[in-house]
Amino acid sequence: MAAILLAVVGPAAGQVYKAPRTANGKPDLNGIWQALGTAHWDIEGHAARPGPVVALGAVGAVPAGLGVVEGGQIPYQPWAAEKKKENSKNWLTADPEIKCYLPGVPRATYLPFPFQIVQTPKHVLMTYEFASASRIIYIDRPDFESPIDTWMGHSRGRWEGETLVVDVTGFNGQTWFDRAGNFHSDALHVVERYTAISRDALRYEVTIEDPKVFTRPWKMSMPLYRRLDKNVQLLEFKCVEFVEELIYGHLRKKTSKGKEDPK
């Protein structure tokens, strides 16, 4: 009777899947994962819209999305709502992703690139294809305070049953959430929850807290999918070499014929 009840109650409680275990008995989240959808364009719900680069036509347009923010809207303070609009207007010059800067958390997770979880008993390494960003999550070291502010933040993790909970602090405030100009300050505090919902999917839930920018904490959530391609591996996308022209092009040696061959 109890078993039957449990089976009935289980799904309602939202905990139906039990992941395979690692050697030390924790849910095994190792693998290459990627978000699908349009959160990287805009974490709030949005209709399709044209992009700012005319030459890119349909390819440069922004696809629609239902949004990943719980309740639909980010609770900005009034000044911050204005700032977000300004960011959005100045996207091409203001977005750190365009300059190939380290993406920060949670943005790194839902960029349109895969990332890999490498799990050991003491650390979980998350390494991202975009910009070769990485971060080390220190497991069960709650007293290890952030030694210095950084782009990717300081990550401390713990296991709560089926869920890897990661507390991220120590941000330098220079990263964004998406290409729509959604942003935060250096007071950002992120709590991420990674839970396997099947062999090939994780539920990714994030709580965002930043009293300098928002009126209250808020949440986003989305699934992450395992990359099942044959021989899948992270490939290299350093991207510095792709933005040198953008960042340093005006400092190149010019000749009467235009640019000099660099080699």
Place this chain on the structure above:
Amino acid sequence: MRHRIAVAAFVLVIVPIASIGQALAPGADKTPVAKKTTAASKTWNPPRTPWGEPDLQGIWDFATITPMERPKELAGKEVLTSEEAADFERRTLEQRNPDRRDGGSQADVGRAYNQFWWDYGTKVIGTKRTSLVVDPPDGRIPPLTPEGQKRAEARTVARQRPAFGPEDRNLWERCIMGGNTGPPMTPGPYNNFVQLFQTRGSVVIFNEMINDARVVPLDGRPHLPPNIRQWRGDSRGRWEGNTLVVDTTNFTDEPNFRGASAKLHVVERFTRVAADVLLYEFTVTDALTWTKPWSAAIPMSKTEGPIFEYACHEGNYGMVNILTGARAQDKAAEETAKKESK
């Protein structure tokens, strides 16, 4: 333990200037060297992961003042005595000390990055060998092929002129790869730390310099197809007894190692020979660069962390300054030419 906090501070303000790059450039390690101890035993039985592989995990420090190549004045001397090693260490540290003020104003400018910024290490390697190169036995990197020489000359021209663009500078100054990360890794002026992570089926080689994580599959899959080239190459690993062997190919036509070509093939060997010593050996083969393959050995020592973020590109004021300076030089040269023609 060396000054990790200073290193962290450097990370945030990093300005990869020409002098740092030159410190790592081929032929730059011409400092005199060190000497002999018993080779670390390769038979020590390392701890194992739960699935039975040797456990190499931890943070490993590969800083040393032992030069890559045996200094000419030590020709024929493979290993230093303890006394010679101590003397060598003392002399090297004296010579390198940028806090000296005995060279006039120009030398002072060259020493603007004072001792605070550097973390070369203070010791020769445990074996007290006089070079990191172990093969050829003379401790010297084999001569360049004619083609390798041509590329080296082209690089020298690019590095010495006022830079036309970022491509004239090395990968470190461009913040694409770390100056000491290779592959293969070689000791440099700071951030000589690598953390290894192991999970079933993969090893990750995570360098502090530019925070590059090389995920190495151990499942026997083939290398990437030859048309996919990467700055860090493409690495595959396997175990040979207690040794992790990592085979790397698929480099771009500008690998991050001593002017090598896209033909570069690197084989690295990681063996934990004591609880706190990881023996790192590599062999490089590149018929378009060197007349024969060569090998080096660097014992790494276990150290405490953490590994810090290294956001290089985000703060690369160095490149802006190098190029701005180059354009100012161009302008000055133009004006001089105009005056002279009048």
